[in-house]
Amino acid sequence: MNIKLILTYDGTHYFGWQKTKTGPSVQESLEKALFQILRTPVLTEAASRTDRGVHARGQVVSFVLEEERDLSLLQYNLNSVLPSDIRILSLEETADSFHPTLDAVGKEYRYSICLGPVFDPFQRQYAWHVHQPLDLEAMQAAALAFIGTHDFSSFTTEDVEESTRTLFDVKIAVLPENQLEIRLYGDRFLYKMARRIVGTLVEIGQGKIPVGQVGTLFEKPNRSTAGMTAPAHGLFLHQVFYTANIFLNPLELALESVNGFRFRRF
Amino acid sequence: MNIKLILTYDGTHYFGWQKTKTGPSVQESLEKALFQILRTPVLTEAASRTDRGVHARGQVVSFVLEEERDLSLLQYNLNSVLPSDIRILSLEETADSFHPTLDAVGKEYRYSICLGPVFDPFQRQYAWHVHQPLDLEAMQAAALAFIGTHDFSSFTTEDVEESTRTLFDVKIAVLPENQLEIRLYGDRFLYKMARRIVGTLVEIGQGKIPVGQVGTLFEKPNRSTAGMTAPAHGLFLHQVFYTANIFLNPLELALESVNGFRFRRF
Numbered sequence: 446m447n448i449k450l451i452l453t454y455d456g457t458h459y460f461g462w463q464k465t466k467t468g469p470s471v472q473e474s475l476e477k478a479l480f481q482i483l484r485t486p487v488l489t490e491a492a493s494r495t496d497r498g499v500h501a502r503g504q505v506v507s508f509v510l511e512e513e514r515d516l517s518l519l520q521y522n523l524n525s526v527l528p529s530d531i532r533i534l535s536l537e538e539t540a541d542s543f544h545p546t547l548d549a550v551g552k553e554y555r556y557s558i559c560l561g562p563v564f565d566p567f568q569r570q571y572a573w574h575v576h577q578p579l580d581l582e583a584m585q586a587a588a589l590a591f592i593g594t595h596d597f598s599s600f601t602t603e604d605v606e607e608s609t610r611t612l613f614d615v616k617i618a619v620l621p622e623n624q625l626e627i628r629l630y631g632d633r634f635l636y637k638m639a640r641r642i643v644g645t646l647v648e649i650g651q652g653k654i655p656v657g658q659v660g661t662l663f664e665k666p667n668r669s670t671a672g673m674t675a676p677a678h679g680l681f682l683h684q685v686f687y688t689a690n691i692f693l694n695p696l697e698l699a700l701e702s703v704n705g706f707r708f709r710r711f
Numbered sequence: 712m713n714i715k716l717i718l719t720y721d722g723t724h725y726f727g728w729q730k731t732k733t734g735p736s737v738q739e740s741l742e743k744a745l746f747q748i749l750r751t752p753v754l755t756e757a758a759s760r761t762d763r764g765v766h767a768r769g770q771v772v773s774f775v776l777e778e779e780r781d782l783s784l785l786q787y788n789l790n791s792v793l794p795s796d797i798r799i800l801s802l803e804e805t806a807d808s809f810h811p812t813l814d815a816v817g818k819e820y821r822y823s824i825c826l827g828p829v830f831d832p833f834q835r836q837y838a839w840h841v842h843q844p845l846d847l848e849a850m851q852a853a854a855l856a857f858i859g860t861h862d863f864s865s866f867t868t869e870d871v872e873e874s875t876r877t878l879f880d881v882k883i884a885v886l887p888e889n890q891l892e893i894r895l896y897g898d899r900f901l902y903k904m905a906r907r908i909v910g911t912l913v914e915i916g917q918g919k920i921p922v923g924q925v926g927t928l929f930e931k932p933n934r935s936t937a938g939m940t941a942p943a944h945g946l947f948l949h950q951v952f953y954t955a956n957i958f959l960n961p962l963e964l965a966l967e968s969v970n971g972f973r974f975r976r977f
Contacts, residue, residue: 455832500833521828530832562787566721566796567766567837 448516449539452491452504455530457570457678461497462504471495471531475506478527482519485511492545492685493552496637498677500571502555503534503684505545551613551632551686554639557679558625558647565622572624573643573679579625579650581617587649588615588627590659591642599662599671600642601635608635608666615642628683637674645672714782715805718757718770721796723836723944727763728770737761737797741772744793748785751777758811758951759818762903764943766837768821769800769950771811817879817898817952820905823945824891824913831888838890839909839945845891845916847883853915854881854893856925857908865928865937866908867901874901874932881908894949903940911938 452475460468464476472489479487492505510519520536527533557572559565564574591612598608616628627643648654654672662671718741726734730742738755745753758771776785786802793799823838825831830840857878864874882894893909914920920938928937 453832455835524829529830529835532829532832534829563790563798563800564795566719566798569721569795571833 446510446513447539447541447543448508448510448536449543449545450506450508450520450536451534452506453502453532453534454500454504455570456495456498456500458530459497461499462491462493462495462501468497471501471504474528474531478523479508481526482522483510490545492549493634493682495682496677496680499680499682500678501682503553504682505549505685505687507539507543507545545685548687549633549685550688551630552634553683553686554629554631554634555681555683556627556629556639556643556675557681558627558643559623560625561623568624570678573647573676575647575651577651579647580652581619581650583652583656584617584646584650587646587656587659588617590656591615595663596666597635597638597663598666599668600638600645602668602674603636605635610635610638612642617646640675640677640680641671641673643675643679647675648672712776712779712804713807713809714774714776714802715809715811716772716774716786716802717800718772719768719798719800720766720770721836722761722764722766724796725763727765728757728759728761728767734763737767737770740794740797744789745774747792748788749776756811758815759900759948761948762943762946765946765948766944767948769819770948771815771951771953773805773809773811811951814953815899815951816954817896818900819949819952820895820897820900821947821949822893822895822905822909822941823947824893824909825889826891827889834890836944839913839942841913841917843917845913846918847885847916849918849922850883850912850916853912853922853925854883856922857881857912861929862932863901863904863929864932865934866904866911868934868940869902871901876901876904878908883912906941906943906946907937907939909941909945913941914938 454471456471458469459471462471464470464472472491475489476487479489487508489506489508495501495504516536516538520533523533557568559568559572559574560576560579562576592615594609594611596608597610601608611632613630618626618628620626627646629639629642645654645659649656649672658670720737722737724735725737728737730736730738738757741755742753745755753774755772755774761767761770782802782804786799789799823834825834825838825840826845828842858881860875860877862874863876867874877898879896884892884894886892893912895905895908911920911925915922915938924936
């Protein structure tokens with residue numbers, strides 16, 4: 446049977462989701478735990494190949510389970526052998542046809558920024574410290590300019606044939622204790638796209654890049670005039686969406702957002 | 712001149728505040744940073760000798776500065792050379808007579824508990840995971856029984872002549888996402904007292920210890936029938952109080968709290 450699980454992990458000590466020869470990966474740790482409990486090699490697929498140092502609260506993973514098992518006991522046993530920085534939040538049977546990457550219709554990434562002169566030691570592995578004050582109004586205006594269907598080739602380091610993507614919404618949440626959270630809702634993200642959008646928003650907030658630059662970068666793609674890539678350790682894969690009709694009309698949703706409607710959380 | 716600073720630190724990698732030959736300490740790191748910037752050995756005093764693995768959000772430290780300095784620049788320079796898990800939140804001149812331990816009239820400790828079957832990986836170094844459900848009503852009743860002036864010798868591993876202490880208030884805050892926070896406000900805490908009170912409250916919540924036991928333990932001290940010592944990594948020294956008149960009548964304050972008043976935060 447096909448199993449879908451929701452995974453949360455602190456990415457600090459991992460070289461990203463995907464197995465690699467250069468260092469420990471979340472996938473390798475999960476597959477080791479599966480082998481330890483099931484006594485047979487298991488291959489896993491994930492919705493997002495999170496980069497080195499990136500965290501996840503709602504990574505979606507699937508694998509095929511060959512024999513019948515008590516699924517709640519399986520989740521418990523896997524959590525008992527996984528390292529304490531990786532945990533399975535849920536584990537359930539799903540349709541045989543389910544594929545976490547191909548079936549995903551959208552993802553939400555959240556990026557944490559710690560403002561002010563002193564970087565809270567408890568945030569040092571989970572936020573980007575920006576000590577200069579930011580122009581939040583300029584950032585809000587730029588966030589709106591990102592929403593919609595555009596050619597995002599200025600905001601990736603990947604060479605892909607088709608770089609048109611849709612951002613359903615970009616929210617800048619001002620949280621207590623000098624925290625800022627940038628929430629990005631999109632269909633498919635290019636390599637480093639979330640971090641380059643955040644870097645551009647921050648440089649707009651610092652007055653280094655004018656707000657109008659965002660539209661120009663969509664019309665005349667140019668990687669060198671886009672903003673910097675924000676550091677990996679502030680980024681969280683927050684959730685993955687699979688309900689197709691929620692995103693049936695992304696531009697209409699985007700317009701709703703422009704007109705001040707709050708994006709619905711699911 | 713006498714300098715008072717407020718320090719926050721992630722205690723995970725330290726053998727507590729105090730210098731020791733067995734491993735790295737917060738005091739040693741701070742004194743190293745002071746030597747690096749001031750080029751002269753400096754001795755520091757702290758309000759609380761936090762144990763190995765215990766964190767602080769508001770540790771108060773003092774030291775004598777021999778020469779005139781720009782204090783805001785000094786704070787900035789010290790933060791630049793301190794390890795990223797220790798930060799100075801404020802640094803100011805104070806009365807020559809000020810002593811962070813002797814002048815303290817009270818302290819607030821906070822203890823974080825993560826409930827539910829799965830331990831959030833982002834909390835693994837900052838909370839105690841208790842997966843069995845807890846009887847919160849029993850814990851609330853027991854919390855009230857702790858408030859007041861009592862012989863706390865059952866709740867320490869230290870042998871002291873005088874073990875009478877006052878707890879001004881004990882709050883159990885139910886936070887979002889299965890988090891519980893126990894806030895202890897007291898005059899002076901005995902060795903391991905905060906963690907043993909938390910351990911006792913949790914064992915009362917688990918039904919292992921009856922609520923009435925708390926009163927009995929004050930009347931007939933007995934360390935073996937008190938609860939366990941909660942793990943160090945859930946404990947935070949939250950703040951230290953120096954304004955004497957706030958605690959002028961602790962029992963009256965305690966009674967206010969019993970009658971449902973919320974303890975004032977400063």
